[in-house]
Amino acid sequence: MTDLxxxxxxxxxxxxxxWVSSATLIAERYGSALGGLVGGLPAISIVSFLFIGLNQGATTASQATIVFPLALSFTMSFLLVYAVLSERGFPLAFVGALLVWVGLSTITAYLDLRNLFFSVGVFLSVCSVYFYLFKMKMKLPSVAGAKIVYSLAQIAFRALIGGGIVTLAVLSSQLGGPELGGIASSFPAIFSLTLFFTYRTRGMALSRALTKPLFISGGLTAFPYSLLVGYLYPIFGVGLGTVVALSCSVLLVVSAHFLINIRKI
Incomplete structure (x- = not known):
């Protein structure tokens, strides 16, 4: 088990x-819309649910998906808080957003809120309100890409930091029970690092603009993927269940691309 x-x-x-290197480089070179689409894809969720299933069984992985939509709403709160506070500077926005995620996740873990209908209901309600705020109130503009030359050291540094933080998130999802696994699977590791690195390279304009496409991409892909895992793992097992869930997710990614890059919502 240890070797595995x-x-x-x-x-x-x-x-x-x-994933972190790709998302940040794409955002900086090709703009916030495409960068947000890539950064919002459920990389951590896919890996976390897969490894929970392999290490602890398909049933445990399926149970972890029950709290995931609720925890994902906290990740969406992270994006909104960052976008709102970004006008006051990056440190306050970044730390404030992380504290909101930690606070909400801690409360959820303490209360042991494991009810799928409640979890989905909260997620849909929160995302409806947040989409209205992003789209109608904040009206964040897209930011175009720029030609940037990267050194091998810069790319390696991003990969090292990104890999380390994602590994910690995945490890946390393996060590706790199903509820903690579901919460850890929603940790905004890629979101936060994408915002951090783009801020350092291109400034707050690009970093803030990424919040809306990250929100849309994550909501349209990570949320349905968790429901697919919860349904498919007990039926098909971890391996085939993952393959089927990923196959279904192709349509979700296409839908996210259409809304973000074609319709530009």
Whole structure:
């Protein structure tokens, strides 16, 4: 079990590092819309649910998806708080958003809120309000890409930091029970690192503009994927269940791309 866990963490480090590097480079070179689409895809969720299933069984992984929509609403709160506070500077926005996520997640873990209908209801309600705020009130503009030359050291640094934080998130999802696993699977590791690195390279304009496409992409892909895992794992097992869930997710990614990059909502 220990050797298997170490292998899974190495894979999580690789996936996390590659995803963070790709999302930030795409955002900086091709703009906030495409960068937000890529950064919002459920990389951590896919890896976390897969490894929970492999290490603890398909039933435990399925149970972890019950609290995931609720926890994902906290990740969406992270994005909204960051966007709102960003006008007061990056440190306040970043720390404030993380504290909101930690606070809400801690309360959820303490109260042991494991009810799928409640979890889904909260997520849909929260996202409806947040979409209205992002779209109608904040009206965040898209930011175009720019030609930036990166050194190998810059790319490696992003991959190292991204891989390390994603690995910690995945490890946390493995060590707790189903509820903590579901919460850890929603940790905004890629979101936060994408906002951080783009701020350092291109400034607050791009970093803030990423919040809306990250929100849309994450909501349209991570949320349905968790429901697919919760339904498919007990029926097909971890391996085939993951394949079927990923296959279904292709349509979700296409839908997110259409809304973000074609319709530009």
């Amino acid at each position: 866990l170490i292998l899974h963490l190495i894979l999580a480090f690789t996936v996390g590092g590659a």
